[in-house]
Amino acid sequence: MTRTDPRGRTLRAVHYLVLALVLVLLVGPLVVPLLSSFKSGQEDLFGANADVLPRQWSTHAFADLFEKIPMGTYMANSAIVALLSIVSNVALATTAGYMLSRRGWRGRNAVFYALIAAMMFPFESVMISLFAQVRDLGAVDTLIGVWLPGAVAVLNVLLMRAAFLALPKEIEDAALLDGATEWQRFWRIFLPNAKGVLTVITLTTFITAWDEFLWPLVVLRSDENFTLMLGLASLQGAFGFDYRVVLAGALVALVPVAIVFFAAQKHFFRGMEEGGVKF
Structure with missing residues:
Protein backbone atom coordinates (compact mmCIF):
# COMPACT_ATOMS: atom_id res chain seq x y z
CA MET A 1 0.00 0.00 0.00
CA THR A 2 1.67 3.23 -1.19
CA ARG A 3 1.15 6.75 0.00
CA THR A 4 -0.73 7.60 -3.16
CA ASP A 5 -3.11 4.71 -2.63
CA PRO A 6 -6.61 6.16 -1.95
CA ARG A 7 -7.24 3.46 0.61
CA GLY A 8 -4.05 4.33 2.47
CA ARG A 9 -4.96 8.02 2.54
CA THR A 10 -8.40 7.15 3.88
CA LEU A 11 -6.96 5.00 6.66
CA ARG A 12 -4.52 7.74 7.66
CA ALA A 13 -7.36 10.27 7.68
CA VAL A 14 -9.39 7.98 9.94
CA HIS A 15 -6.40 7.54 12.26
CA TYR A 16 -5.88 11.29 12.57
CA LEU A 17 -9.60 11.82 13.09
CA VAL A 18 -9.67 9.28 15.93
CA LEU A 19 -6.57 10.83 17.52
CA ALA A 20 -8.10 14.30 17.27
CA LEU A 21 -11.29 13.02 18.91
CA VAL A 22 -9.33 11.41 21.74
CA LEU A 23 -7.38 14.65 22.20
CA VAL A 24 -10.58 16.67 22.47
CA LEU A 25 -12.11 14.21 24.95
CA LEU A 26 -9.00 14.16 27.16
CA VAL A 27 -7.84 17.77 26.98
CA GLY A 28 -11.16 19.56 26.42
CA PRO A 29 -12.56 19.09 29.97
CA LEU A 30 -9.26 20.46 31.30
CA VAL A 31 -8.61 23.37 28.94
CA VAL A 32 -12.13 24.80 28.75
CA PRO A 33 -12.52 25.42 32.53
CA LEU A 34 -8.99 26.83 32.76
CA LEU A 35 -9.80 29.36 30.03
CA SER A 36 -12.54 30.65 32.31
CA SER A 37 -9.88 31.93 34.70
CA PHE A 38 -9.05 34.59 32.08
CA LYS A 39 -12.63 35.85 31.80
CA SER A 40 -13.55 39.24 33.18
CA GLY A 41 -15.93 39.62 36.09
CA GLN A 42 -18.81 40.58 33.77
CA GLU A 43 -18.72 37.34 31.76
CA ASP A 44 -20.72 34.24 32.60
CA LEU A 45 -18.73 31.13 33.46
CA PHE A 46 -21.63 28.71 33.10
CA GLY A 47 -24.99 28.59 31.41
CA ALA A 48 -26.35 29.34 27.97
CA ASN A 49 -24.66 32.76 27.77
CA ALA A 50 -21.20 31.44 28.61
CA ASP A 51 -18.60 31.25 25.83
CA VAL A 52 -15.67 28.85 25.61
CA LEU A 53 -13.16 31.62 24.95
CA PRO A 54 -13.17 34.81 27.02
CA ARG A 55 -14.74 37.79 25.27
CA GLN A 56 -12.38 40.06 27.18
CA TRP A 57 -9.15 38.54 28.45
CA SER A 58 -8.32 39.51 32.02
CA THR A 59 -5.70 38.52 34.60
CA HIS A 60 -7.66 40.01 37.49
CA ALA A 61 -8.27 36.54 38.98
CA PHE A 62 -4.52 35.88 39.11
CA ALA A 63 -3.89 39.23 40.77
CA ASP A 64 -6.48 38.38 43.43
CA LEU A 65 -4.95 34.95 43.85
CA PHE A 66 -1.46 36.20 44.71
CA GLU A 67 -2.72 39.20 46.66
CA LYS A 68 -5.02 37.40 49.05
Whole structure:
Protein backbone atom coordinates (compact mmCIF):
# COMPACT_ATOMS: atom_id res chain seq x y z
CA MET A 1 0.00 0.00 0.00
CA THR A 2 1.67 3.23 -1.19
CA ARG A 3 1.15 6.75 0.00
CA THR A 4 -0.73 7.60 -3.16
CA ASP A 5 -3.11 4.71 -2.63
CA PRO A 6 -6.61 6.16 -1.95
CA ARG A 7 -7.24 3.46 0.61
CA GLY A 8 -4.05 4.33 2.47
CA ARG A 9 -4.96 8.02 2.54
CA THR A 10 -8.40 7.15 3.88
CA LEU A 11 -6.96 5.00 6.66
CA ARG A 12 -4.52 7.74 7.66
CA ALA A 13 -7.36 10.27 7.68
CA VAL A 14 -9.39 7.98 9.94
CA HIS A 15 -6.40 7.54 12.26
CA TYR A 16 -5.88 11.29 12.57
CA LEU A 17 -9.60 11.82 13.09
CA VAL A 18 -9.67 9.28 15.93
CA LEU A 19 -6.57 10.83 17.52
CA ALA A 20 -8.10 14.30 17.27
CA LEU A 21 -11.29 13.02 18.91
CA VAL A 22 -9.33 11.41 21.74
CA LEU A 23 -7.38 14.65 22.20
CA VAL A 24 -10.58 16.67 22.47
CA LEU A 25 -12.11 14.21 24.95
CA LEU A 26 -9.00 14.16 27.16
CA VAL A 27 -7.84 17.77 26.98
CA GLY A 28 -11.16 19.56 26.42
CA PRO A 29 -12.56 19.09 29.97
CA LEU A 30 -9.26 20.46 31.30
CA VAL A 31 -8.61 23.37 28.94
CA VAL A 32 -12.13 24.80 28.75
CA PRO A 33 -12.52 25.42 32.53
CA LEU A 34 -8.99 26.83 32.76
CA LEU A 35 -9.80 29.36 30.03
CA SER A 36 -12.54 30.65 32.31
CA SER A 37 -9.88 31.93 34.70
CA PHE A 38 -9.05 34.59 32.08
CA LYS A 39 -12.63 35.85 31.80
CA SER A 40 -13.55 39.24 33.18
CA GLY A 41 -15.93 39.62 36.09
CA GLN A 42 -18.81 40.58 33.77
CA GLU A 43 -18.72 37.34 31.76
CA ASP A 44 -20.72 34.24 32.60
CA LEU A 45 -18.73 31.13 33.46
CA PHE A 46 -21.63 28.71 33.10
CA GLY A 47 -24.99 28.59 31.41
CA ALA A 48 -26.35 29.34 27.97
CA ASN A 49 -24.66 32.76 27.77
CA ALA A 50 -21.20 31.44 28.61
CA ASP A 51 -18.60 31.25 25.83
CA VAL A 52 -15.67 28.85 25.61
CA LEU A 53 -13.16 31.62 24.95
CA PRO A 54 -13.17 34.81 27.02
CA ARG A 55 -14.74 37.79 25.27
CA GLN A 56 -12.38 40.06 27.18
CA TRP A 57 -9.15 38.54 28.45
CA SER A 58 -8.32 39.51 32.02
CA THR A 59 -5.70 38.52 34.60
CA HIS A 60 -7.66 40.01 37.49
CA ALA A 61 -8.27 36.54 38.98
CA PHE A 62 -4.52 35.88 39.11
CA ALA A 63 -3.89 39.23 40.77
CA ASP A 64 -6.48 38.38 43.43
CA LEU A 65 -4.95 34.95 43.85
CA PHE A 66 -1.46 36.20 44.71
CA GLU A 67 -2.72 39.20 46.66
CA LYS A 68 -5.02 37.40 49.05
CA ILE A 69 -3.39 33.98 49.33
CA PRO A 70 0.35 33.30 50.05
CA MET A 71 0.77 31.18 46.94
CA GLY A 72 4.54 31.60 47.04
CA THR A 73 4.69 29.98 50.47
CA TYR A 74 2.37 27.17 49.46
CA MET A 75 4.33 26.43 46.29
CA ALA A 76 7.62 26.53 48.20
CA ASN A 77 6.28 24.04 50.76
CA SER A 78 5.10 21.69 48.02
CA ALA A 79 8.44 22.04 46.25
CA ILE A 80 10.30 21.10 49.45
CA VAL A 81 8.13 18.00 49.96
CA ALA A 82 8.51 17.05 46.29
CA LEU A 83 12.30 17.46 46.40
CA LEU A 84 12.60 15.37 49.57
CA SER A 85 10.37 12.69 48.02
CA ILE A 86 12.40 12.57 44.82
CA VAL A 87 15.72 12.27 46.64
CA SER A 88 14.51 9.58 49.05
CA ASN A 89 12.64 7.59 46.40
CA VAL A 90 15.55 7.59 43.98
CA ALA A 91 18.08 6.67 46.67
CA LEU A 92 16.01 4.01 48.45
CA ALA A 93 14.28 2.54 45.40
CA THR A 94 17.54 2.08 43.50
CA THR A 95 19.39 0.46 46.40
CA ALA A 96 16.43 -1.73 47.41
CA GLY A 97 15.74 -2.67 43.80
CA TYR A 98 19.39 -3.58 43.31
CA MET A 99 19.38 -5.80 46.40
CA LEU A 100 16.21 -7.57 45.25
CA SER A 101 17.75 -8.17 41.83
CA ARG A 102 20.77 -9.93 43.32
CA ARG A 103 20.44 -13.69 43.21
CA GLY A 104 21.53 -16.16 45.83
CA TRP A 105 20.75 -14.50 49.16
CA ARG A 106 18.25 -16.18 51.46
CA GLY A 107 14.95 -14.43 51.98
CA ARG A 108 14.95 -12.47 48.73
CA ASN A 109 11.69 -14.01 47.52
CA ALA A 110 10.06 -13.51 50.92
CA VAL A 111 10.88 -9.79 50.84
CA PHE A 112 9.66 -9.54 47.26
CA TYR A 113 6.30 -11.15 48.05
CA ALA A 114 5.95 -9.01 51.17
CA LEU A 115 6.31 -5.91 49.02
CA ILE A 116 3.73 -7.24 46.59
CA ALA A 117 1.35 -7.92 49.48
CA ALA A 118 1.87 -4.40 50.83
CA MET A 119 0.53 -2.98 47.58
CA MET A 120 -2.82 -4.68 48.23
CA PHE A 121 -3.68 -2.30 51.06
CA PRO A 122 -4.97 1.16 50.09
CA PHE A 123 -3.42 4.16 51.76
CA GLU A 124 -6.65 4.97 53.61
CA SER A 125 -6.52 1.64 55.43
CA VAL A 126 -3.18 2.45 57.09
CA MET A 127 -3.57 6.22 57.36
CA ILE A 128 -4.54 6.18 61.04
CA SER A 129 -1.55 4.06 62.05
CA LEU A 130 0.74 6.25 59.95
CA PHE A 131 -0.59 9.35 61.67
CA ALA A 132 0.04 7.76 65.07
CA GLN A 133 3.65 7.05 64.10
CA VAL A 134 4.18 10.56 62.74
CA ARG A 135 2.67 11.98 65.93
CA ASP A 136 4.98 9.87 68.09
CA LEU A 137 7.93 11.21 66.10
CA GLY A 138 6.78 14.76 66.78
CA ALA A 139 6.39 15.46 63.07
CA VAL A 140 2.75 16.57 63.07
CA ASP A 141 2.28 19.98 61.41
CA THR A 142 5.68 19.77 59.73
CA LEU A 143 6.75 19.20 56.14
CA ILE A 144 8.80 16.23 57.34
CA GLY A 145 5.56 14.63 58.51
CA VAL A 146 4.08 15.16 55.05
CA TRP A 147 7.13 13.61 53.39
CA LEU A 148 7.74 10.56 55.59
CA PRO A 149 4.94 8.20 54.35
CA GLY A 150 6.02 8.80 50.76
CA ALA A 151 9.75 8.52 51.37
CA VAL A 152 9.81 5.40 49.20
CA ALA A 153 7.08 3.77 47.13
CA VAL A 154 6.85 0.01 46.73
CA LEU A 155 6.12 0.35 43.03
CA ASN A 156 9.33 2.31 42.51
CA VAL A 157 11.33 -0.46 44.19
CA LEU A 158 9.74 -3.04 41.93
CA LEU A 159 10.39 -0.91 38.85
CA MET A 160 14.07 -0.63 39.70
CA ARG A 161 14.27 -4.35 40.41
CA ALA A 162 12.78 -5.07 36.99
CA ALA A 163 15.18 -2.66 35.30
CA PHE A 164 18.21 -4.23 36.98
CA LEU A 165 17.05 -7.76 36.18
CA ALA A 166 16.74 -6.78 32.52
CA LEU A 167 20.45 -5.94 32.34
CA PRO A 168 22.32 -8.77 30.53
CA LYS A 169 24.31 -10.86 32.98
CA GLU A 170 27.26 -10.89 30.59
CA ILE A 171 27.85 -7.18 31.28
CA GLU A 172 28.11 -7.78 35.01
CA ASP A 173 30.34 -10.82 34.47
CA ALA A 174 32.68 -8.70 32.36
CA ALA A 175 32.84 -6.10 35.14
CA LEU A 176 33.63 -8.82 37.66
CA LEU A 177 36.51 -10.04 35.49
CA ASP A 178 37.83 -6.48 35.42
CA GLY A 179 37.84 -6.42 39.21
CA ALA A 180 34.89 -4.06 39.74
CA THR A 181 33.56 -3.97 43.28
CA GLU A 182 29.88 -4.20 44.21
CA TRP A 183 29.59 -0.43 44.52
CA GLN A 184 31.39 0.15 41.22
CA ARG A 185 29.07 -2.25 39.40
CA PHE A 186 26.03 -0.57 40.92
CA TRP A 187 27.18 3.00 40.24
CA ARG A 188 28.90 2.62 36.86
CA ILE A 189 26.93 -0.19 35.19
CA PHE A 190 23.48 -0.68 36.65
CA LEU A 191 22.44 2.92 37.28
CA PRO A 192 23.54 4.28 33.87
CA ASN A 193 21.55 1.52 32.17
CA ALA A 194 18.42 2.41 34.17
CA LYS A 195 18.27 6.14 33.41
CA GLY A 196 14.89 5.81 31.73
CA VAL A 197 13.27 4.11 34.72
CA LEU A 198 14.91 6.65 37.02
CA THR A 199 13.24 9.39 34.97
CA VAL A 200 9.87 7.66 35.37
CA ILE A 201 10.36 7.42 39.13
CA THR A 202 11.46 11.04 39.41
CA LEU A 203 8.56 12.37 37.36
CA THR A 204 5.82 10.29 38.97
CA THR A 205 7.18 11.04 42.45
CA PHE A 206 7.18 14.76 41.73
CA ILE A 207 3.62 14.74 40.42
CA THR A 208 2.37 12.62 43.32
CA ALA A 209 4.01 14.84 45.95
CA TRP A 210 2.95 18.04 44.21
CA ASP A 211 -0.71 16.97 43.91
CA GLU A 212 -1.05 15.27 47.31
CA PHE A 213 -4.04 16.52 49.30
CA LEU A 214 -5.40 13.94 51.73
CA TRP A 215 -2.28 13.26 53.80
CA PRO A 216 -1.25 16.95 54.16
CA LEU A 217 -4.84 17.66 55.22
CA VAL A 218 -4.48 15.11 58.02
CA VAL A 219 -1.01 16.16 59.19
CA LEU A 220 -0.79 19.93 58.76
CA ARG A 221 -2.39 22.47 61.06
CA SER A 222 -0.65 25.81 60.51
CA ASP A 223 -1.40 27.93 57.48
CA GLU A 224 2.30 28.70 56.93
CA ASN A 225 2.99 24.97 56.51
CA PHE A 226 0.21 24.32 54.01
CA THR A 227 1.14 22.71 50.74
CA LEU A 228 -0.21 23.99 47.45
CA MET A 229 -3.24 21.72 47.31
CA LEU A 230 -4.33 22.73 50.82
CA GLY A 231 -3.86 26.35 49.89
CA LEU A 232 -6.04 25.92 46.82
CA ALA A 233 -8.68 24.19 48.92
CA SER A 234 -8.82 27.27 51.16
CA LEU A 235 -9.70 29.45 48.17
CA GLN A 236 -13.35 28.52 48.45
CA GLY A 237 -13.51 29.71 52.02
CA ALA A 238 -11.59 32.90 51.31
CA PHE A 239 -13.36 33.86 48.08
CA GLY A 240 -16.76 32.24 48.41
CA PHE A 241 -17.73 30.87 45.03
CA ASP A 242 -15.52 33.01 42.81
CA TYR A 243 -14.61 30.21 40.45
CA ARG A 244 -12.30 32.47 38.45
CA VAL A 245 -9.85 32.66 41.34
CA VAL A 246 -10.16 28.93 42.02
CA LEU A 247 -9.47 28.13 38.36
CA ALA A 248 -6.59 30.59 38.32
CA GLY A 249 -5.06 28.70 41.24
CA ALA A 250 -5.55 25.40 39.44
CA LEU A 251 -3.77 26.80 36.39
CA VAL A 252 -0.85 28.06 38.48
CA ALA A 253 -0.56 24.62 40.10
CA LEU A 254 -0.62 22.93 36.70
CA VAL A 255 2.21 24.98 35.17
CA PRO A 256 5.17 23.35 37.05
CA VAL A 257 3.83 19.86 36.37
CA ALA A 258 3.41 20.63 32.66
CA ILE A 259 6.91 22.12 32.41
CA VAL A 260 8.56 19.16 34.14
CA PHE A 261 6.61 16.62 32.09
CA PHE A 262 7.28 18.19 28.70
CA ALA A 263 10.95 18.63 29.57
CA ALA A 264 11.30 14.95 30.51
CA GLN A 265 8.74 13.31 28.24
CA LYS A 266 11.36 11.79 25.91
CA HIS A 267 13.14 10.03 28.76
CA PHE A 268 9.82 9.25 30.45
CA PHE A 269 8.42 7.22 27.55
CA ARG A 270 11.77 5.55 27.02
CA GLY A 271 11.75 4.58 30.68
CA MET A 272 8.25 3.17 30.35
CA GLU A 273 9.51 0.92 27.57
CA GLU A 274 12.53 -0.14 29.63
CA GLY A 275 10.32 -0.84 32.62
CA GLY A 276 7.91 -2.93 30.56
CA VAL A 277 9.37 -6.21 31.78
CA LYS A 278 8.13 -8.77 34.25
CA PHE A 279 8.51 -7.98 37.94
